[in-house]
Amino acid sequence: MFMISIPVATPSRSYEVLLGSGLLARAGECLGKILENRRAFVITVSPVRRRWAKVLLKSLSASGIETELLEMPDGERWKRLTTLEKLAEKLVKQGADRGVTLIALGGGVVCDVTGFLASIYMRGVDVIQVPTTVLAQVDAAIGGKTGVNLVSGKNLLGTFHQPRAVLVDPAVLETLPSREYCAGLYEALKCGIIGDPGLFRLFEDRRREILDRDPVVVEKVIADSVRLKASVVSADEREGGLRQVLNLGHTIGHALEAETRYTPLLHGEAVAWGMIAATHIALSTGKLDSVTAGRITNSVLGFGRLPRMTWQTASILKRLRSDKKTRQGVVHFILPREIGKVEITSDVPEAIVRSAVDEIRKLARD
Ligand code: GLY
Helix, strand or coil: CCCEEEEEECCCCEEEEEECCCHHHHHHHHHHHHHCCCEEEEEECHHHHHHHHHHHHHHHHHCCCEEEEEECCCCHHHCCHHHHHHHHHHHHHCCCCCCCEEEEEECHHHHHHHHHHHHHHHHCCEEEEEECCHHHHHHHCCCCECCEEECCEEEEECCECCCCEEEECHHHHHHCCHHHHHHHHHHHHHHHHHHCHHHHHHHHHCHHHHHCCCHHHHHHHHHHHHHHHHHHHHHCCCCCCHHHHHHCCHHHHHHHHHHCCCCCCCHHHHHHHHHHHHHHHHHHCCCCCHHHHHHHHHHHHCCCCCCCCCCCHHHHHHHHHCCCCCECCECCEEEEEECCEEEEECCCCHHHHHHHHHHHHHHHHC
């Protein structure tokens, strides 16, 4: 079976992202060294447990790894401190000590919650990420960002806690609901826009195969996106500078999610609208030519219909000022300059931001 290993090297820890179709069934073999003589707790949600937990547990147990399963409720609204507390109580009841390893099996919420719990349980235990959605495979599971939401906003509590390893099996994406699959692809497309023209072209040239989940093309999309994320995180673990480029589409995307109370849009879909807005801003400020702007916008819109909705532009502008990426009242944008190159900027006139938010509002209503 084919497996590639993509290194992530950060000051706090170096580890590998192991990637290959069918890898879940070989988890014991891949993770055996890391988990040797350790107790492991798999944290997951019910739909993922039903579909994939058995495969993982069987493989771990065949390698002599003692594993227990803990379930958390499914959905973004459970990405809260209370979920962490409940999981921690269960760990204590089951006698989990400082030597345990937590294994996150699931999408972005499971990865973020499990990573956060691992970073604070008994002042820190190991975590291994086994992401099962596109979004988690190309983004959430890599790079050590963990977090939960507050009523006031997304990911406002969190830590950096790098995993011991990440195991990515693109074959598990076969069973992902179509909307969730597409929403994750926007984050992969983002990787192409910020740093990999070849990956971007793959989205232009092989869109049909990607949407049809052709295993070979999907594996390439995931592997290229992981490589991009791994290289950015390796260069800037704590988002001192370069890592901010991963926030392309997130400045306006987060504001849209918060303004619409996290209901009509999946995270990737909000990022999609945000990327169109960022492209509009780049075009209006003369940072991007119109042909490239058209290619980016067409690629984003090429994945089918984004959910229709509406919002007040003034409210979005207000939210932008209170985002956690905003420092001393200055809103930072990541803007495309060409395919594979972006710029971090803080001097976008408010009128241009307003016009970009109006522009996507029109598209979102049509
Ligand atoms: N999701 C953006 C980052 O990991 O920095």
